[in-house]
Structures are given as C-alpha cells and as structure tokens.
Amino acid sequence: MxxxxxxxxxxxxxxxxxxxxxxxxxxxxxxxxxxxxxxxxxxxxxxxxxxxxxxxxxxxxxxxxxxxxxxxxxxxxxxxxxxxxxxxxxxxxxxxxxxxxxxGVVPAANLPGIESNKLNLTGPLLAKIFMGQVRRWNNPEIRQLNPDLTLPPIDITVVHRADGSGTTWIFSDYLTKVSSDWANTLGTDKEIAWPVGIGADGNSGVAEKVRSTVGAIGYMEFGAAMAKKLTLLRMQNRQGNFIAPSMESFQAAAAHADWKHAPGFFMVLTDQPGAEVWPIAGVxxxxxxxxxxxxxxxxxxxxxxxxxxxxxxxxxxxxxxxxxxxxxxxxxxxxxxxxxxxxxxxxxxxxxxxxxxxx
The missing domain is CATH 3.40.190.10 (Periplasmic binding protein-like II)
Known part of the structure; x- marks a missing residue:
C-alpha cells in the first residue's frame, strides 16, 4: 500500500x-x-x-x-x-x-543515519530551531530528548517557505501556541520574517531543498515529505506524548471539531487535545x-x-x-x-x- x-x-x-x-x-x-x-x-x-x-x-x-x-x-x-x-x-x-x-504539516529532515519516526522534538524546541537558537543536531537539548540516538555533529539548515503560504500559517500558528518566544516575536501568519534559513516555493520545493541539503529541516505537507523519503520526526503533543505523523494521528486531531457551530467554518486544528493527536494538523x-x-x-x-x-x-x-x-x-x-x-x-x-x- x-x-x-x-x-x-x-x-x-x-x-x-x-x-x-x-x-x-x-x-x-x-x-x-x-x-x-x-x-x-x-x-x-x-x-x-x-x-x-x-x-x-x-x-x-x-x-x-x-x-x-x-x-x-x-x-x-x-x-x-x-x-x-x-x-x-x-x-x-x-x-x-x-x-x-x-x-498534517510535518517537520522533516535530511539526517543520515537517523530513521524516520525515531527522533523526538517538543514544540518549544522546534521553535528554537526555526528561530536560529539551536543550530547543531547534537545540541544538548536535542540529545536530552533522544538519549538512545547517535546524533550527527552537523549544522542545522532551516528551510522555510519563500511564498505566502497556508502551510506556513498552520506551522506558525502551532509554534505561537507552544512557544511564548515565538508568539512574542514572529507570531502566526502566511509570511514570516524568518531570522534564519533559506526559502523555497511550495511544499514540494521545501521538500526538495531538504532532500538535497544534508542537515536540513523544513516543514511541509505530509505527502511531500513521504514522496522525497525524508526523515520524519516525532512531535510531543498537548498530552505530553511523542507522536509520529500518520493518517490516524491526523484524524485524531479532527475528531472533536464542532464544524456545525463554527461561524464561516473557521476552525484551527493545531495543538488539539488527545493522547494520539498529531499537533500540527490543518484544513x-x-x-x-x-x-x-x-x-x-x-x-x-x-x-x-x-x-x-x-x-x-x-x-x-x-x-x-x-x-x-x-x-x-x-x-x-x-x-x-x-x-x-x-x-x-x-x-x-x-x-x-x-x-x-x-x-
């Protein structure tokens, strides 16, 4: 399949x-x-x-x-x-x-020697990476979450969208909810004043840039990451569980959405409660x-x-x-x-x- x-x-x-x-x-x-x-x-x-x-x-x-x-x-x-x-x-x-x-929007990386869905990140740590505050894959904060992994001593290259993007809106909305530093400096928007990184157009453009850059990390639609065979990361959700991106974890994020009473169908599915929820889901x-x-x-x-x-x-x-x-x-x-x-x-x-x- x-x-x-x-x-x-x-x-x-x-x-x-x-x-x-x-x-x-x-x-x-x-x-x-x-x-x-x-x-x-x-x-x-x-x-x-x-x-x-x-x-x-x-x-x-x-x-x-x-x-x-x-x-x-x-x-x-x-x-x-x-x-x-x-x-x-x-x-x-x-x-x-x-x-x-x-x-689902997923962080995905080019990390030789690291299998998909093995490396854990928290929301605040992901925000630090995309703000340029954590610059190496063997940073102590990443090592602390992943004691069983041998993390490569290489620089992190952040890849983000260069165009006005709803994927960026979903991603930045999530980071705004889990990181006060992100919320106070960058916030939620379709275009972000990125402090670090290189830009690429579209989900497929970000995925390709990550694929071709050792040490890179980017955010993209799940299927784009799968198509380029990138290293998928597990994210800590609102309940404190580290969850791999999957159809099931995306569905869990939408399980309690009350669409019938949402004016104009306005609904945001980031950082939803639930043990098996992927925290960066979108519509x-x-x-x-x-x-x-x-x-x-x-x-x-x-x-x-x-x-x-x-x-x-x-x-x-x-x-x-x-x-x-x-x-x-x-x-x-x-x-x-x-x-x-x-x-x-x-x-x-x-x-x-x-x-x-x-x-």
Whole structure:
C-alpha cells in the first residue's frame, strides 16, 4: 500500500506539472480555474484529471496567499487556502469558505543515519530551531530528548517557505501556541520574517531543498515529505506524548471539531487535545464569491466539489489526506443553500460531463 501511495502521489505531481504547462482556460471555455494552496495541489490534480479533457480544469499552486488575492480580484473561479479566514474577513471581502480536505504539516529532515519516526522534538524546541537558537543536531537539548540516538555533529539548515503560504500559517500558528518566544516575536501568519534559513516555493520545493541539503529541516505537507523519503520526526503533543505523523494521528486531531457551530467554518486544528493527536494538523478551504458575477461558473465549481465529496475520498486517503466525514459534508451542502443565493437546488453531475475520482 505504501508503494501504491507513493506511485499515485508521484503521478499526481507529474499531472500537476502538466496542468501548469497547459494554456490557462478562460471562463468562456466553461473550464474551472482555481489557484492557491500547494498543500492541496496533489489531490486537486487527481480530482481534476477527468475534467481536463471535458471542459477543462486548471489549478495554479501559487500558495494560499496568492489564492486569496486571486479570488478577491475575481481572477479565478475558486481560491484555496490552508489559512482559514475569520467570519468578519469573509464578510468584508464578499466571500464564503468551506473545508474540502484535511491533513498534517510535518517537520522533516535530511539526517543520515537517523530513521524516520525515531527522533523526538517538543514544540518549544522546534521553535528554537526555526528561530536560529539551536543550530547543531547534537545540541544538548536535542540529545536530552533522544538519549538512545547517535546524533550527527552537523549544522542545522532551516528551510522555510519563500511564498505566502497556508502551510506556513498552520506551522506558525502551532509554534505561537507552544512557544511564548515565538508568539512574542514572529507570531502566526502566511509570511514570516524568518531570522534564519533559506526559502523555497511550495511544499514540494521545501521538500526538495531538504532532500538535497544534508542537515536540513523544513516543514511541509505530509505527502511531500513521504514522496522525497525524508526523515520524519516525532512531535510531543498537548498530552505530553511523542507522536509520529500518520493518517490516524491526523484524524485524531479532527475528531472533536464542532464544524456545525463554527461561524464561516473557521476552525484551527493545531495543538488539539488527545493522547494520539498529531499537533500540527490543518484544513484546506475553498473560497468562493458570496455574490458571483459568474453564477454558472460558480455552480460548476460547487458541482465539482460535490462530486469530490461523493467519489474522491478514497483517492484523498491514498494520497495521505484525511477525507471529509459524511456529517461535515452534509453541513457544507446545507451552508451552500444558506449562503449562496445563486446555488441551484440540485447540482446536476452531468453538468460537468464526468465522474470525479473514478476511472
């Protein structure tokens, strides 16, 4: 199963590169055009594959910040962001948002001789590394947490995002919660004034930079780390347990989320309670105009996501994402009816000319 997941993810990334190379479809072509999160890029590439030759699907992985700017400028049919917008921000910009995929952000390293899921870190220590306060892998604080490991006496190279990123928002939100030093100096944002390190674009860019740099550590979407076969690290969660990143630990982070009572679906899944919880989990949101100038196009976008919820969840799981629970999907569809006046009573899958996620 692991090799199948890696093969499908590699295929999805190759497909994504093809999407980026193709001419950008226009609304006049009845294509669907989206932009934003690189976190969700692999699964959107696969979900959109059937649409590629049947009306057109183009998703530009330019980072969550770019996705928000694009939908606000009415330059795309939907934006995608890993950083949720607060209800007042949605109202101010005339947008609605809904979650469509969940997953984990993981610290991953290039550490020769250290196996995945063997090295332990705490949140405050991770913050020190990314603030440049801990600069060697054999630092006493790291050794104290890992007495059974022979840590290499090499420098730590921090790799971070160079673009405006929802993955950065999730990561920095977690560090803000667990480190007062981080909270007081850097805080939570899609772009951080990094005191150390080198930047790379996108999750895959960070993963590749870590892969090619001995001693490097970066943060990225789980599947990107798996695809590059990086050394995964165990993180101490809120209950004090050291947890390895996995589908199960990501699902545990979302287990108690009360989506039904979350205004505007605003939900943050970092540092959640629970014995088996991965502490750096996140959600990717689709952003749409509340009052669209192109209602037919927006209905097509909703029909696309409707089918993804129905038929694309197994694919999401294979790609190391957490599928949307049925109860949450029901809540999302109910919100569509409440918030989008142009939303048709019944979304006809035939309008897309395809069945998403099925081959």
């Amino acid at each position: 692991k090799s199948l997941r890696c093969a499908i993810r590699a295929w999805s990334l190759a497909l994504g590169m093809l999407l980026l190379a193709l001419p950008q479809p226009s609304r006049a072509d009845n294509g669907i055009l989206g932009a934003g999160s690189t976190f969700a890029f692999p699964v959107l590439a696969v979900w959109g594959y059937d649409l590629l030759n049947k009306g057109g699907f183009d998703y530009r992985a330019i980072g969550s910040g770019g996705g928000i700017k694009s939908i606000v400028a009415n330059a795309v049919d939907f934006g995608a962001s890993d950083a949720p917008m607060k209800p007042e921000e949605l109202r101010e910009r005339g947008l609605v948002q809904f979650p469509f995929i969940m997953g 990717t949101y689709a952003l749409l105009p509340a009052h669209s100038d192109h209602p037919t196009q927006t209905r097509r976008v909703l029909a696309f996501f409707d089918q993804c919820f129905e038929q694309g969840q197994k694919t999401a799981a294979i790609l190391q994402y957490v599928p949307m629970p049925p109860s949450l999907v029901d809540t999302i569809r109910h919100r569509w009816d409440e918030q989008l006046s142009f939303r048709s009573i019944h979304l006809d899958p035939a309008a897309l000319g395809t069945r998403v996620g099925q081959k």
